[in-house]
Amino acid sequence: MATLPQHADAVIIGQGGIVGASLAHHLIELGWTRLVGLDKSAIPSDIGSTSHASDFCFMTAHDKLSCYTTTYSQRFYESMGRYQRIGGLEIARVGDEARLAELQRKVASGKAFGTRVRMIDADEAVERFPLLERDRVLGAMWDPDAGLVVPRSQRVAGELIERGVESGHLSVFADTPALNIDVQAGRVCGVETAKGYIETPLVLVCAGIWGPIPAAMGGATLPLMPVEHPLMFFGPFDAFAGTGQEIGYPLLRDQGNSAYLRDTGDPKSTEGGQLEWGYYEAREPRLVHPRDILERDQARLSPSMRDLEADQIADAFERAVDLTPLLGELGWDDKHSFNGLLSVTVDGGSLVGESPETRGLWFCEAVWVKDGPGMGKLTAEWLTHGRPTLDPCSIDIARFYPVQKTPHHVHGRCLEIARKIYDPPVHPREPFDNGRNLRRSPFWHREQELGGYFMEAAGWERAHGYAANETRLADYLERVPARPAEWDQRHFWRVSNAEHLALSDDVGMINLSHFAIYDISGRDAEALLETLSVAKIGGDTPLGKGVYTHFLDTAGGVHSDLTIVRLATDAWRVVCGGDTGHRDLVWITRRAEDLSLTHWHLEDRSDGLATLGLWGPNARRTLQTLADTPDALDDANFPFASARELRLQGIPVWAFRISYVGEQGWELYVPFSYALALWDRLFDAGVMPVGIETYANSRRLEKSLRLQNVDLLTDYNLVEAGLARPKVKAADFYGKAAHLEQRQRQRQPSYLCTLVMEDPLDASGTPRFPVGQAPLLDPRSGEVPVDELGRRAYVTSIAYGPSLGCNIALGYLPNAYATEGQTLLLEYFGAHYPMRVAAVGYRALYDPDNQRPRS
Incomplete structure (x- = not known):
């Protein structure tokens, strides 16, 4: 031993x-x-779960990282001689057009992220999997690389x-x-x-x-919580007797029934001549706390294999038999059927x-x-x-704030995730039902009174638009196109685009209290932030000066984008997006430890400072009517990217002149105790509340502004993203060597481009408003352009821009395609839409100062 x-x-x-x-x-x-x-x-x-896993691998997913890890794993297993590439089917049943559309969306994601899935008709599906009832199948998706780890992942x-x-x-x-x-x-x-x-x-x-x-x-x-997963075996099934195969037919997913099916091959193979049917409970999944998992000597089969109850699968099994009648004819091996435990987060x-x-x-x-x-x-x-x-x-485990890891929150969210493992299709904008009303700004009651349409991010409730504005902005609503396709308008409120247009004509306020705000001070504060930031934030940087900057990783990839404002000689305010704020906090503290910096202090102000964005052509004039010293807001006295303390009818406000919507204006930071008073004074002065949709999506894309973890990733560098500064500061910073090398290249492998949809009509003449990420195709070959580093071209962000009257997208294109005027195709639910490159690198398509679009 x-x-x-x-x-x-x-x-x-x-x-x-x-x-x-x-x-x-x-x-x-x-x-x-x-x-x-x-x-x-x-x-x-x-x-453990490995000891009883079904061991099949489908390449399909709607995110790049999952497609990467699965395709890598498939090749890894195959290189070991432990993979049978049998292929896999995902079917849509007759009458389930929504599932068929979801399969088309999966095919598009496959093209975007490097899998080879494609649509097939019902006849081909039945030819590949003869156990199916032909009159129950509407269509299917075929994954040629799907298969089984053999004889077992164990x-x-x-x-x-x-x-x-x-x-x-x-x-x-x-x-x-x-x-x-x-x-x-x-x-x-x-x-x-x-x-x-x-x-x-x-x-x-x-x-x-x-x-x-x-x-x-x-x-x-x-x-994380374990959840029960019913797994049943039926037999004997001897269709592949004598073949020596571990599996004979392709894998089958019937996700509309939250189920899957596979055969276990030759009766003499590892699992032995059966049909294996697995089901994920979509209505009442059964979570198990890790401490309640039995020990090995207490379990009938295994601690991760719990006893199955017939009522768990009754309805789903009846539907399964309707699709594959043989299941009803074969005997059920109740001794070896069980509830396997798997992890949900x-x-x-x-x-x-x-x-x-x-x-x-x-x-x-x-x-x-x-x-x-x-x-x-x-x-x-x-x-x-x-x-x-x-x-x-x-x-990254650091993506969660502590409040998102509390027992009540974890149980509710894991329960909801367990319901959606297979069914129904999850919309890219789909909100959670559980874990809501966890973090509410001081403005929440006012927003509720206005009929706020709330969504959640990082635990914060955020109104994407206001029902009260549907009457107030009726004239603007007439200029906003309807979205006839239900998927396009799901979790979207048309009034948001009306608010967008009204903001450009007057002034509006947007609740930004989801910001993560960290005040960093002390003798080592400058060394820390200067070492992390691409931009210069210390030295002779004036007090009150705000800087938009980035944190890079060691290879020059973009880890964070944020603003840093100098508050005093040895103090700075760091403002991060709500979604990214906790990862940024962890990044800052960990790098400080690595640098052995100890004389610095961080105060988290996120839950103590409420933030309103005040923007529009009349923002300054409106703010001056409330300011105790109106002249302080003049352009000469309050230049762009500067911050200072103000009094608005006595309310202490820290104002930062910056804009993420293109319009002139300020971010107004106010202690929670004064927040409602500020809202009320602005509202009484005629300032219209505007939902976060305008800020986060439509105005952002009209301005060609990038979003961290979506358009900005460590997969790409600042030059490719169009955000490299004119000069590199003298001081050393994290990732500087890589950044200098990237800047010296004659050309970049890819460039982040702004594209516009030239024709949004589908084959039926219905205008489409795409949501989510989708592949970009070369119109000549129909293939996704791939750059020299193997990175594929896809839309990272897309939204309708009301000021321009078209869909606007961001996406990285290989150098050969990154040319203004270049046309590509966007694939969306199986249809192709022409996309024209309107800008390479950072260039806004709409200029609010001149109130005119740029071509």
Whole structure:
């Protein structure tokens, strides 16, 4: 028996699953040499989700990172000789046109993000999967690369672990749970087990459904819950007897019934001559707290395999038999059917990265078998190089504010996510029902009185428009086109575009209290922010001067965009977007620790300062009517990008002259106790409340302004994004070397371009208003342009611009396509729409100062 090492470079908790095994494998590939793997079960795991997973892989997803991790994993399994590329079908039933449209949308996402899925008709679907009832099938999507990990992902995990042990760089210990994670002064120092103590600076939690337990040992909260997943077996099914195959027919997804089906191949194969039918409960999914999972000696089958109750599947099974009658004819193996446990999270994404609470405590959690090797690779790169291949913003555990990780919030959101694993199709703008009214600005009651149409971001309730303006702005509403296609107008309110137009004619106020606001001060504050920021924020920068700047990663990718205002000689105000604010906070604090800077202080003002954006051609005149010293607001006295204290009829306001909507105006910051008084004074002065839709989407795109984590990513650099400053400051900053190299290139691989839709009409003559991300195609070849780094062209942002009367989009295009006047096609629900490149790099299409559009 191996002796537990006293020291390790990293300890992996949950070594026996496919995620832990993949992470160890990729770390060793990148040069790590002293790894220790622990598991509370056998290795490979005989109790975790890997031990009973269905092991199939579909390439389809609506986000780039998921497509990357799945396609990488598929190739990885195949390279090991452990993948059967059998293909996969996703079907839409007769009468379910919405599901067919969703399949068309998946095909578009596949083109955008690099999968090979395509639509097929019902006849081809039945030809590929003969068990289907032809008259029940409307159409289908075919994924030629879908397949099965064979004989099981559990076997793959075992082989990867064996390789690691044979290399001499990995020591593994089965039946050795972590009893405690030793944390001192906020840093991991070691792991305690029944076999001894391991000193280590890194603990990597890959414990799957048990993840929150070791996370809590390390002082962190993991917003994850296990959910039951009914899995049933029917047989005997001997269609592939004698073939030796692990699977004969393609994988089948019947997502309109929240179910899937596959055969288990030759009766003599691993699983043995059955049909496997799995179902995700869409109405009342059953969550299980990790502490309530049974121990191995208490469970009938396995701790992650709970007993199945017939009422869980009755209705769905009846529908399944209607589609595949053979299921009703075969016998049900009730002894081996069960509820498998899998992980769901508060937003449906994986949980990866270093814990915000504890240094050295890392997670790779809530990962499906289809993504295991890919997520292992990204996490290993992140640990080794400080950044993974793709921007991890969608999986970074730091994306959540503490309030989003509280037990009540986690349970409600995980329950809602569990309902949507397969059905119904999730709209790109779809709001959550749970976890609402968590963070409400002081203006919320006024907005509610005005009939605010609320959506949520980062826990904040944000009104996208106001019902009261539907009467007030009736004339403007006549200039706003209707959206006949239900999908295009879902979670959109037409009055938002009327508010947009009215703002351009007069003045409006927008509630921006979702901003994350951090006041940073002290002797080391300048060194910290100067080292992080591309722009100069210290030195001779005047007091009250605001700077729009970026934080880069080591490779020059865009990690953050934000504004920083100098408050005093040694004090600055950092203003971040609500969605990105917590990641920015973690980035700042972690870089300060890395730089050994200790003489600085951060005060989080986010929940104490309310913010109103006041914009429009009459913003200055309106504000002067309320100001105690009106002359202070004159252009000469209050230039653009400057900030100062004001009194508005006695109310103390910190005003920052900046604009994210193109119109002149200010962000007005006011203590919560004065917030309602400010709103009321502005409202009484005739200022119209305007919803966040105008700020976040329509005016932003008319101005060609970029959004972090959407248009700005670590996948691209500042030059490609059109945001490189004219000169590079003398002071060193994070990512500077890479940034200098990027600036010296004769040309960039891609450029962020602004495009306009030339003709929005579909084949039926219905105008379309696309939402979400979609591929851009070369009109000659019909293929997605790909740059020299392998990055594909797709729309990152798109919205209708009422001032211009057209749909406006942003998207990165390879150098050869980044030319004004170039025409491409946007694919949306299977149809193609001409898109013209209107600007390369940053250039606004609408100039409010001149009140005219730019071509």
